Each structure stands twice: as C-alpha cells, then as structure tokens.
Amino acid sequence: MTEHQDDRAPLVDLAPKRWQCCHCGGTGVDSYSETCLHCEGLGFC
Numbered sequence: 001m002t003e004h005q006d007d008r009a010p011l012v013d014l015a016p017k018r019w020q021c022c023h024c025g026g027t028g029v030d031s032y033s034e035t036c037l038h039c040e041g042l043g044f045c
C-alpha cells in the first residue's frame with residue numbers, strides 16, 4: 001500500500017534572483033581593477 005502524497009509542492013526556484021555577473025565573473029571588479037560597471041561591484045547582474 002503506497003501512500004501517495006498529494007500535496008503538490010510548487011517548484012521553487014532555488015536559484016537566486018541575480019546571477020553571477022557575466023562581465024566580472026562575480027568578483028565585482030573588472031580586468032582593470034575598476035568597479036565592474038556591469039554589476040556596479042556587486043558581482044551579480
């Protein structure tokens with residue numbers, strides 16, 4: 001006898017809303033040691 005759990009768990013996106021910046025790679029600093037303009041130093045965009 002299998003107990004079928006019928007509570008439908010919504011697919012929750014575990015991924016953060018923001019993603020690792022495609023420009024600085026998440027460091028927040030670009031190749032010139034300047035604050036990444038893409039993410040403004042956050043490392044995410």
Ligand SMILES: [Zn+2]
Nearest residue numbers: 021022023045
């Ligand atoms: Zn980016």
Ligand SMILES: [Zn+2]
Nearest residue numbers: 021024036039
């Ligand atoms: Zn960036």
